[in-house]
Amino acid sequence: MESTVFLVKALIILAVFGVTLLIATYSTYAERKVAAFIQDRIGPNRAGPLGLFQPLADAVKLFFKEEFVPANANKFLFILGPSLSMLTACMASAVIPFGGSILIDGQYINVQAIEVNIGILYIFGVVALGVYGIMIGGWASNNKFSLLGAIRAASQNISYELAMGMSIIALLLVTSTLSLGEMARQQGEPLFGISGMNWNIFYQPLGFLIFIICAFAETNRVPFDLPECETELIGGYHTEYSSMGMGLYLFAEYVNIFVASAVMATLYFGGYNFPFMYDMGLPHNIVTLLGTVALFGKIFFFIFFFMWVRWTLPRFRYDQLMNLGWKILIPLSIANVIVTAAIILFKQEYFQ
């Protein structure tokens, strides 16, 4: 009994890790395809059918390039930077509930690699650590442009984490739990008689808007990719990197996008819940499977959205970025918290 639980759990952990990497790998391919389609091109189509082996070809190319360390760089930190980026990026997906629960031998096993009851804090902590990878890499390069990129990354992440945290606080007021699994379960409750539709987006539309903008900034994606702004900083924090160091930085960005998409889907878009999930009378495990598929559908939509925005918008100017963060998003998110709290209090006072 215990050993089956252990085995299933191990399999889930492995699967989550593998799927995270796989999706990040193919995000690079998807990014190029989406970019091409938006620009009326057809994108990579030479490596394998439809260019599907392109990520492998890219990886091989990066592996065989020279791993160059600048003469005056701090060698240890120079290597630590990208590794840390990659490590923190991969850590975050551990607490995301990728599905409901599986029923095996009369036991319910949650499809979640690690069940912690402070999942959202964990994610915040890990994401905040992610900026160290960039910071260290940029500083260790001993290059002004890299350093500027790293400083930009740090200040941008700090500015946007505030607004992000505020939007999360408003969400916590609604859900009154820190556990991602619990949040996902709550969203499976019926809304207007439709089961699995009690999504937080209906309670926190403004919070979601703030969250998604901050997610763009946290993952250093266009329009907030100032740390790697080519026009001003050559390549930003990874100017001096080549070969796999560079590869890890780029790859970590895609892992981050995947994690951000998964978090958004879980927090605001009902996680693994989908409309009518308990009304169809399907067996428990089938519902879980469909739920996982639904969750990945949502994740893919968000990943696509990340790319869609990237190939639409130009980069913000740095002062615009700071203005948006401090003068618009933070006041808005504080207002959001106050309004949410007031409504909840009002409901408790007069409707219960």
Added chain:
Amino acid sequence: MNFSERMYLPAIFQGLTITMRHFFKKKATISYPEQTRPMSAVWRGLHVLKRDEKGRERCTACGLCAVACPAEAITMVAGERKRGEEGLYREEKYAVSYEINMLRCIFCGLCEEACPKAAIFLQNDKTAPARYERDEFIYGKDRLVEPMPATGNNQ
């Protein structure tokens, strides 16, 4: 900027619809080696050295094309036709070697206009393909002279 402009959101939404429209548009790409663009009838592409109706090389190595060439891409060595070679060369003097450097050539077609023997032409259906080595861009007679017609009886 008024408030809605400062929010950026309406403008962002507008931009997103534009890119989404392009996402589903017909793609402009031509997958080159498999597909080629239709070329105009007066397109000036790769050169060919013509043979006459009996399969003899028309070029008499007069050098007018080389003189006309603004890019100085043509070099040739002239030679005298020997007895018994009448079937190969139409005139008594012929080009022993004839080279065009395709990296220098600007495909202006002046060589074609200069030629008194109607020997050199720029084809409208062939281009000089990309190569890795510079040497390979110097086209000698082996690649310039029109291949023998299948019914020809010479050589």
